[in-house]
Amino acid sequence: MVKQQRNNVGEMVFTTLVFGSAASVILLMGLIIVVLLVHALPAILRFGLAVLWTNQWLPIDQVFGMWPFIVGTVISSGIGVLFAAVVGTATAIVIVRIRLKWLRQLSAALVQWLSLIPSVVFGLWGIKFVAPILLQMLRSAPISAVSGSAEADGILLAGLTLAAMLLPTIVTVTRETLISVPPSIVDGALALGATLNEATLSIVIPYARRGIFSAILLALGRALGETIAVVMVIGSQPQLAYTLFTKTDTLTSVIATQWNHTQSVYGQSVLFEAGLLLFVLTFAFYTIARMYVPRSVAAARLQLW
Amino acid sequence: MVKKKMYPVWRKIKNKVISLFFVALAVLSLVALVSIVGNVFHLTVSPLHISSCSQNCGWISIWPGIRALWWTLRLLFIASVIALPFAFGTALFITEYRVTYLVFIVRLFVDILAGIPGILIAIVMYGFQFIVGQSSSNELFISSLIIFLLPKLAKGFAEIFYGVPLHYREVAFAIGSTRMQMVFKVLLPMTFRTLSASVLLGVARTLGVVAPLLLFDSGIHYLPVDIYHLTVNGEFIKAAMYSLFLLFTILLIYLFAAWLDQEIIK
Amino acid sequence: MGKALSAIELSASFGNHQVLHCVSLHMQPNYVTAIIGPPGSGKSTFIRCLNRLHETVPRATMTGRVMLGDQDVYQMDAISARQKIGMVFAQPNPFPTMSIFDNVAIGLRLRDGKRQIHLSDEVERSLTIANLWSEVKDRLQESSGKLTVGQQQRLCMARALALQPAVLLLDEPASVLDPFSTLRVEELIDQLKERYTIVIVTHNLQQAARVADRTAFFLAGEMIEQGTTTDLFTTPCDKRTEDYVTGRFG
Ligand SMILES: Nc1ncnc2c1ncn2[C@@H]1O[C@H](COP(=O)(O)OP(=O)(O)OP(=O)(O)O)[C@@H](O)[C@H]1O
Ligand SMILES: [Mg+2]
Numbered sequence: 001m002v003k004q005q006r007n008n009v010g011e012m013v014f015t016t017l018v019f020g021s022a023a024s025v026i027l028l029m030g031l032i033i034v035v036l037l038v039h040a041l042p043a044i045l046r047f048g049l050a051v052l053w054t055n056q057w058l059p060i061d062q063v064f065g066m067w068p069f070i071v072g073t074v075i076s077s078g079i080g081v082l083f084a085a086v087v088g089t090a091t092a093i094v095i096v097r098i099r100l101k102w103l104r105q106l107s108a109a110l111v112q113w114l115s116l117i118p119s120v121v122f123g124l125w126g127i128k129f130v131a132p133i134l135l136q137m138l139r140s141a142p143i144s145a146v147s148g149s150a151e152a153d154g155i156l157l158a159g160l161t162l163a164a165m166l167l168p169t170i171v172t173v174t175r176e177t178l179i180s181v182p183p184s185i186v187d188g189a190l191a192l193g194a195t196l197n198e199a200t201l202s203i204v205i206p207y208a209r210r211g212i213f214s215a216i217l218l219a220l221g222r223a224l225g226e227t228i229a230v231v232m233v234i235g236s237q238p239q240l241a242y243t244l245f246t247k248t249d250t251l252t253s254v255i256a257t258q259w260n261h262t263q264s265v266y267g268q269s270v271l272f273e274a275g276l277l278l279f280v281l282t283f284a285f286y287t288i289a290r291m292y293v294p295r296s297v298a299a300a301r302l303q304l305w
Numbered sequence: 306m307v308k309k310k311m312y313p314v315w316r317k318i319k320n321k322v323i324s325l326f327f328v329a330l331a332v333l334s335l336v337a338l339v340s341i342v343g344n345v346f347h348l349t350v351s352p353l354h355i356s357s358c359s360q361n362c363g364w365i366s367i368w369p370g371i372r373a374l375w376w377t378l379r380l381l382f383i384a385s386v387i388a389l390p391f392a393f394g395t396a397l398f399i400t401e402y403r404v405t406y407l408v409f410i411v412r413l414f415v416d417i418l419a420g421i422p423g424i425l426i427a428i429v430m431y432g433f434q435f436i437v438g439q440s441s442s443n444e445l446f447i448s449s450l451i452i453f454l455l456p457k458l459a460k461g462f463a464e465i466f467y468g469v470p471l472h473y474r475e476v477a478f479a480i481g482s483t484r485m486q487m488v489f490k491v492l493l494p495m496t497f498r499t500l501s502a503s504v505l506l507g508v509a510r511t512l513g514v515v516a517p518l519l520l521f522d523s524g525i526h527y528l529p530v531d532i533y534h535l536t537v538n539g540e541f542i543k544a545a546m547y548s549l550f551l552l553f554t555i556l557l558i559y560l561f562a563a564w565l566d567q568e569i570i571k
Numbered sequence: 572m573g574k575a576l577s578a579i580e581l582s583a584s585f586g587n588h589q590v591l592h593c594v595s596l597h598m599q600p601n602y603v604t605a606i607i608g609p610p611g612s613g614k615s616t617f618i619r620c621l622n623r624l625h626e627t628v629p630r631a632t633m634t635g636r637v638m639l640g641d642q643d644v645y646q647m648d649a650i651s652a653r654q655k656i657g658m659v660f661a662q663p664n665p666f667p668t669m670s671i672f673d674n675v676a677i678g679l680r681l682r683d684g685k686r687q688i689h690l691s692d693e694v695e696r697s698l699t700i701a702n703l704w705s706e707v708k709d710r711l712q713e714s715s716g717k718l719t720v721g722q723q724q725r726l727c728m729a730r731a732l733a734l735q736p737a738v739l740l741l742d743e744p745a746s747v748l749d750p751f752s753t754l755r756v757e758e759l760i761d762q763l764k765e766r767y768t769i770v771i772v773t774h775n776l777q778q779a780a781r782v783a784d785r786t787a788f789f790l791a792g793e794m795i796e797q798g799t800t801t802d803l804f805t806t807p808c809d810k811r812t813e814d815y816v817t818g819r820f821g
Contacts, residue, residue, distance in 0.1 A: 123533075
């Protein structure tokens, strides 16, 4: 009887915990939406939707346009994901092929460790390692299109930094999907006289395409939301990126950099509006992306979202 | 006919080129990834090479870094202790209950919250503070960390619970155990190592975040935020040294997690 | 026409674990040679050595020679060796991302280049030989995953036959098939031996008795006995063979 009683109490606590947590998630979502809306409201009422396609950002003149930042976000993430996807997939293929067991595991572990590395470290790498190299290349290149830029900061550097940041994620998830390709179909291809590369390109990659695609989506999500690594290398100028070396900003980085420089009345509210836009984009992205992302145990273990 | 004779040769060349391409890209990524760590190392030890700097000038400034690390870990510990039961409950709600509209919505929200940019968390906390009035920055920090960590953990847990085949649960239900007994007798023991590794790695990931904490300028030191400010102010050497602490701590956590759950590297 | 295949003093290991101990076996042209033996006795390893698939496994090593006609397989290019010695696996493994047509055509495409004039004729020929043409001729562009297991296995045979190999290696081709499909595969083997040298690994002794001209018995990585199928099943020389074929084995 007593035992029964205790059990019931435990059961009640358990159920409360489960439903309470679920409620807290919904509450959290509501809180985010409400706070963003409340603070963005003045700017929305004042400027309307025009901020989306206005090309300029002149806080002193009360002109706020987010188009440059939208473009900056898309281009920098695009560069990052493109590089990371190509290099990362090739790396995963090579890692899976390594014949020495310890080396294979060591490289997998190394990549997983690197996938946990904070973005500040990547920013530091972008500033102190990639930027000098880019600058060197710029100086030696006989092009006039980028003449005059004495600094490497800009959208290309941001893209490259993002690429390095996304690389471990893509390698880890792609490696997982490549391992799960049944060896029997690879054997089948080899027995037909295919080389290992031909088997990889025509059998393994098509078989693993969903996994690779989901790795890329995962990376894209992170690229779109990344703030710090971008802030450190993008140069932070509110202008549209015309060349790869233009200093610009992304939707995330503009919030970070303009936050303390908001002299105008609507300055902060507009930043909340940018946040709202970012939120809507994130919402849409994950609502769609989750349909295409198969379960990845590696991502779950490494918390790669 | 000649073309047919030449084909095997051409095929061999193509094969070599593809191999070369793969290896070159792999080497490129190796160089990139090693240079990230190497860059931090190099920056840290570089003052030791400069003769004008006396031997111990690098070592004097170690203590602020270690202290910041200690503070960081303390804040993070509090945040994860609070986030853990909620994440656990949410994951159970998503995976163990009959799929209703509500479950669907919670799952969607967890997916979105797990991917929300850190900077959004920062401005939401900032705006929230405006609504309810000033609160201490300690609390703000911890709540930001919780908002960052909770959905990520919940999503990870849910994925891990999904990985447990259904029939294990059915066996438990078949002998008349309640849902709670099933969770504690079947689900948890089966996934305990994976779960703890996942928590550790989630903590390791949160250990490096800056964006959610960026907008509060306060006296509290959170190591990555410090690194960010140092870098922006051009104090690269100190930033690199702090980064080294961070990398090292994350390595330790990763190794511990990998030991807990050896499946990770398989 | 088939060519004779002979393995001479083959030894094979995975790492330090030696699986085959100095096996010599001659497989006569246009004969069906069956290899029987308990699980783990190295049958699969043996036939994977014949077409050089063994060397693709990490840490796998082997010594000895394999002669195809008068050529040494291990002196040849591995790719052309595998093209001349086709193989069908225990688990039907058509390429799931490709259509039925592409599955058969891929071997030819890899060997002779992408653009070929007679490709569809060749595909039809191989599918016809594999007794599959009538069943799939209207759905050549469908994914191969939609076929039944038995059809998939015959598709794998057609895939191997498309390259017109001299030898066909079958590793338990009927182990996952239902009795009816098994029967069809056996009929197919009977038809094929006019054109190919066939080596079949099987656990099913009746099957070996039905299809094979010669049989070899493997035990723990050694070849215990070989001979014509009738001899091996009725008057085995070795006690262990007798135990195995009469079913008294462990
Ligand atoms: N990839 C591998 N790595 C290590 N050892 C292996 C590998 N493949 C097979 N072996 C070992 O080689 C031995 C022989 O295996 P093999 O597959 O040749 O046996 P088999 O006679 O074909 O068995 P079965 O009848 O079950 O197919 C076994 O002891 C097995 O454990
Ligand atoms: Mg076998």
